Amino acid sequence: xxxxxxxxxxxxxxxxxxxxxxxxxxxxxxxxxxxxxxxxxxxxxxxxxxxxxxxxxxxxxxxxxxxxxxxxxxxxxxxxxxxxxxxxxxxxxxxxxxxxxxxxxxxxxxxxxxxxxxxxxxxxxxxxxxxxxxxxxxxxxxxxxxxxxxxxxxxxxxxxxxxxxxxxxxxxxxxxxxxxxxxxxxxxxxxxxxxxxxxxxxxxxxxxxxxxxxxxxxxxxxxxxxxxxxxxxxxxxxxxxxxxxxxxxxxxxxxxxxxxxxxxxxxxxxxxxxxxxxxxxxxxxxxxxxxxxxxxxxxxxxxxxxxxxxxxxxxxxxxxxxxxxxxxxxxxxxxxxxxxxxxxxxxxxxxxxxxxxxxxxxxxxxxxxxxxxxxxxxxxxxxxxxxxxxxxxxxxxxxxxxxxxxxxxxxxxxxxxxxxxxxxxxxxxxxxxxxxxxxxxxxxxxxxxxxxxxxxxxxxxxxxxxxxxxxxxxxxxxxxxxxxxxxxxxxxxxxxxxxxxxxxxxxxxxxxxxxxxxxxxxxxxxxxxxxxxxxxxxxxxxxxxxxxxxxxxxxxxxxxxxxxxxxxxxxxxxxxxxxxxxxxxxxxxxxxxxxxxxxxxxxxxxxxxxxxxxxxxxxxxxxxxxxxx
Amino acid sequence: xxxxxxxxxxxxxxxxxxxxxxxxxxxxxxxxxxxxxxxxxxxxxxxxxxxxxxxxxxxxxxxxxxxxxxxxxxxxxxxxxxxxxxxxxxxxxxxxxxxxxxxxxxxxxxxxxxxxxxxxxxxxxxxxxxxxxxxxxxxxxxxxxxxxxxxxxxxxxxxxxxxxxxxxxxxxxxxxxxxxxxxxxxxxxxxxxxxxxxxxxxxxxxxxxxxxxxxxxxxxxxxxxxxxxxxxxxxxxxxxxxxxxxxxxxxxxxxxxxxxxxxxxxxxxxxxxxxxxxxxxxx
Numbered sequence: 071x072x073x074x075x076x077x078x079x080x081x082x083x084x085x086x087x088x089x090x091x092x093x094x095x096x097x098x099x100x101x102x103x104x105x106x107x108x109x110x111x112x113x114x115x116x117x118x119x120x121x122x123x124x125x126x127x128x129x130x131x132x133x134x135x136x137x138x139x140x141x142x143x144x145x146x147x148x149x150x151x152x153x154x155x156x157x158x159x160x161x162x163x164x165x166x167x168x169x170x171x172x173x174x175x176x177x178x179x180x181x182x183x184x185x186x187x188x189x190x191x192x193x194x195x196x197x198x199x200x201x202x203x204x205x206x207x208x209x210x211x212x213x214x215x216x217x218x219x220x221x222x223x224x225x226x227x228x229x230x231x232x233x234x235x236x237x238x239x240x241x242x243x244x245x246x247x248x249x250x251x252x253x254x255x256x257x258x259x260x261x262x263x264x265x266x267x268x269x270x271x272x273x274x275x276x277x278x279x280x281x282x283x284x285x286x287x288x289x290x291x292x293x294x295x296x297x298x299x300x301x302x303x304x305x306x307x308x309x310x311x312x313x314x315x316x317x318x319x320x321x322x323x324x325x326x327x328x329x330x331x332x333x334x335x336x337x338x339x340x341x342x343x344x345x346x347x348x349x350x351x352x353x354x355x356x357x358x359x360x361x362x363x364x365x366x367x368x369x370x371x372x373x374x375x376x377x378x379x380x381x382x383x384x385x386x387x388x389x390x391x392x393x394x395x396x397x398x399x400x401x402x403x404x405x406x407x408x409x410x411x412x413x414x415x416x417x418x419x420x421x422x423x424x425x426x427x428x429x430x431x432x433x434x435x436x437x438x439x440x441x442x443x444x445x446x447x448x449x450x451x452x453x454x455x456x457x458x459x460x461x462x463x464x465x466x467x468x469x470x471x472x473x474x475x476x477x478x479x480x481x482x483x484x485x486x487x488x489x490x491x492x493x494x495x496x497x498x499x500x501x502x503x504x505x506x507x508x509x510x511x512x513x514x515x516x517x518x519x520x521x522x523x524x525x526x527x528x529x530x531x532x533x534x535x536x537x538x539x540x541x542x543x544x545x546x547x548x549x550x551x552x553x554x555x556x557x558x559x560x561x562x563x564x565x566x567x568x569x570x571x572x573x574x575x576x577x578x579x580x581x582x583x584x585x586x587x588x589x590x591x592x593x594x595x596x597x598x599x600x601x602x603x604x605x606x607x608x609x610x611x612x613x614x615x616x617x618x619x620x621x622x623x624x625x626x627x628x629x630x631x632x633x634x635x636x637x638x639x640x641x642x643x644x645x646x647x648x649x650x651x652x653x654x655x656x657x658x659x660x661x662x663x664x665x666x667x668x669x670x671x672x673x674x675x676x677x678x679x680x681x682x683x684x685x686x687x688x689x690x691x692x693x694x695x696x697x698x699x
Numbered sequence: 700x701x702x703x704x705x706x707x708x709x710x711x712x713x714x715x716x717x718x719x720x721x722x723x724x725x726x727x728x729x730x731x732x733x734x735x736x737x738x739x740x741x742x743x744x745x746x747x748x749x750x751x752x753x754x755x756x757x758x759x760x761x762x763x764x765x766x767x768x769x770x771x772x773x774x775x776x777x778x779x780x781x782x783x784x785x786x787x788x789x790x791x792x793x794x795x796x797x798x799x800x801x802x803x804x805x806x807x808x809x810x811x812x813x814x815x816x817x818x819x820x821x822x823x824x825x826x827x828x829x830x831x832x833x834x835x836x837x838x839x840x841x842x843x844x845x846x847x848x849x850x851x852x853x854x855x856x857x858x859x860x861x862x863x864x865x866x867x868x869x870x871x872x873x874x875x876x877x878x879x880x881x882x883x884x885x886x887x888x889x890x891x892x893x894x895x896x897x898x899x900x901x902x903x904x905x906x907x908x909x910x911x912x913x914x915x916x917x918x919x920x921x922x923x924x925x926x927x928x929x930x931x932x933x934x935x936x937x938x939x940x941x942x943x944x945x946x947x948x949x950x951x952x953x954x955x956x957x958x959x960x961x962x963x964x965x966x967x968x969x970x971x972x973x974x975x976x977x978x979x980x981x982x
Binding site: 567 | 700701704707708711714715718719724725726727737740741744745747748751752755756758759762763766767768769772774775776777778779780781782785786789790793794797798800801802804805806807808809811812813828829847848849851853854860892893894895897899901904905906907908910911912913915928930931932933934935936937938939940941943978979981
């Protein structure tokens with residue numbers, strides 16, 4: 071079709087004004103960097119919140135003067151209240167899952183590198199791409215607003231006056247109380263249900279709904295671009311594994327975000343329009359019976375479990391939305407610095423697909439003890455265990471890639487290796503939590519916290535660290551400082567293990583998550599040394615991230631200049647200039663002749679054959695596995 | 700660099716495994732009939748998890764240790780795109796192990812959840828509300844008095860909305876702690892007045908949400924007399940962490956005594972029993 075169509079639709083002249091070039095840009099590369107900057111800002115907020123949580127758990131009752139200044143109600147005399155703590159839990163989870171783990175891996179690196187890696191000039195819909203970022207940014211501003219509306223009395227009052235009583239804020243928290251899952255009816259009842267349930271919860275729901283829209287726009291764009299705009303010779307099985315991961319992630323986002331969007335709108339209606347999607351009849355909250363008081367209108371017929379189904383139908387694929395791009399980046403970087411073709415390319419592609427597909431049939435494992443049918447729990451449980459199979463296949467192939475390799479230990483490679491280690495450590499406990507029987511003691515304890523932080527949080531972040539150290543020279547024309555990068559790696563790698571391994575033990579002992587204090591319970595006393603260990607490790611690990619921030623911003627301006635292909639890599643992003651021109655390939659789209667990871671080809675002059683290298687003899691000719699030589 | 704990373708991965712693996720096998724921190728002693736089977740399933744699973752975790756980390760470390768870049772241009776990596784035989788092999792092996800574990804993991808669940816409580820079970824209605832547990836006992840007549848949300852009045856201590864006109868409720872008792880008989884099946888009928896709560900007693904190896912608008916029936920058999928802490932394990936609001944109560948597992952005669960008592964006596968007796976039984980000692 072489409073040579074002409076391409077030209078017409080996609081070729082837009084390079085912008086000249088500052089605003090069009092760097093702010094309202096339609097260039098996928100600028101938008102990618104904008105997403106990464108958004109994630110870097112969001113992760114700072116989310117991380118600060120986790121620091122505060124650890125301070126509260128390990129040193130309760132301590133006066134933190136800065137908190138007294140910032141949150142005179144939420145932390146009177148600088149001491150955190152239980153509701154302040156719970157709002158930290160909620161906002162930490164929400165900001166991390168949505169604005170960090172869903173933005174940088176896909177909107178950030180995917181946006182920047184998917185078009186270049188398939189040899190396209192831009193995304194299929196550049197304006198839509200710009201919109202997806204700005205919509206997401208609005209979502210972020212709204213969630214930040216929740217902090218101030220709940221944390222600041224005057225602002226809270228102003229909101230109540232101008233937007234109605236359901237928007238009353240100022241309850242002395244930094245947002246709503248509900249965890250990132252926002253279970254109804256706590257999240258649906260409004261301010262009658264306690265602090266943070268007014269303006270904070272409304273803004274939380276609105277922010278997530280806006281985020282869903284932004285992600286949907288992005289997902290459409292990724293899918294269309296990948297299917298329609300691959301350059302000549304770039305067959306599907308010659309795509310880098312990153313592209314497969316971004317593509318699958320986009321499909322997951324396209325199918326799951328609408329469900330959350332729908333659920334979010336229904337929840338908002340329950341909150342501000344008096345509907346009863348998630349609120350059953352006969353509730354008695356804070357001394358009031360539903361329907362007997364203007365502050366608590368009559369509700370009837372809703373189902374709290376419906377919210378959980380809608381939420382987790384999105385929420386479980388979301389886990390893979392966060393981790394798949396990290397898997398892609400890890401595969402890409404492992405092959406590059408192993409100087410070896412990826413082991414089992416085809417199996418890797420099938421595994422990504424299998425994970426994506428199965429990911430839609432396991433949401434019920436979050437709900438074993440929710441009151442849903444015990445028979446469906448059995449189905450969800452067995453399906454959940456089977457999702458471990460493609461995950462294990464990926465791990466085997468990563469280790470297979472390292473077998474017989476000639477590993478170059480760059481910082482990017484260290485983080486990619488760290489990803490493999492952490493993915494195994496975090497993923498393997500899914501074998502415990504996925505069993506309905508074992509969920510009886512394990513549900514909502516710290517072993518769950520440990521499991522998902524390792525696998526979806528830290529492993530994904532390691533994938534992104536690897537990606538940033540790896541692609542930074544292409545994006546900014548300068549290398550990040552390797553020495554700082556290594557120190558950052560060592561501290562973070564040892565740090566996250568020290569934080570999250572002991573949490574498994576806490577869960578086995580029975581420590582419930584989302585508790586602002588454990589002082590009430592005798593059976594948890596014995597865990598005190600572990601709680602302290604985790605907090606100290608968290609303070610050190612979080613501080614170590616300052617090195618990373620310094621490295622990023624220092625290197626943008628002062629880093630060592632990078633050539634076009636500093637890592638001697640093979641894929642298309644390394645065939646073009648550094649940083650790439652506005653249309654990526656300066657007017658001539660590349661033609662692809664080889665698979666993505668042709669390293670160590672016998673007889674080739676270098677130990678790597680670029681995908682565009684027309685003269686090179688490559689035995690298999692493409693990325694297929696299983697060839698006998 | 701590579702060797703350091705390999706060694707660090709191995710040390711982390713060793714320390715992690717040690718933390719689990721050290722035995723300093725583990726489940727509190729189980730007190731339910733299904734606890735031994737559940738603990739056994741957990742043990743089998745964690746052994747599989749431990750072996751897989753160790754094997755993967757040791758293998759990863761070994762590759763990192765062994766296959767470093769030598770810096771020589773002529774010394775190249777092994778050129779291979781993989782092996783279909785290996786792919787099939789490790790897919791089948793992991794599938795067999797993981798899915799078998801998953802199927803085995805259903806047996807305790809099935810024994811507890813796929814059938815109703817046996818006849819003659821001791822039944823208690825549990826009504827949770829923000830930061831408080833209410834336990835409703837049927838009294839001598841073994842019949843629960845009718846409840847309706849419209850009669851709920853926390854101010855006059857009618858926490859669960861007992862209908863004063865229903866004579867079945869005249870001998871009922873409502874307390875903030877749970878008393879159940881030892882070695883006899885117990886059925887709990889779980890309800891919530893406001894938001895979702897969760898009934899969690901670590902020693903029971905048992906957890907269940909209490910969902911507003913639903914009555915969820917669960918059953919189990921406790922087999923050790925004593926006093927145990929009962930916690931809420933589903934985020935329910937500001938004072939979630941303080942939504943605590945106790946579960947007393949009592950000899951049959953003490954349960955019989957309680958059953959014959961009306962509200963005030965019942966409460967006084969519960970206080971006495973709560974003082975009588977100490978909490979288990981924890982290491």
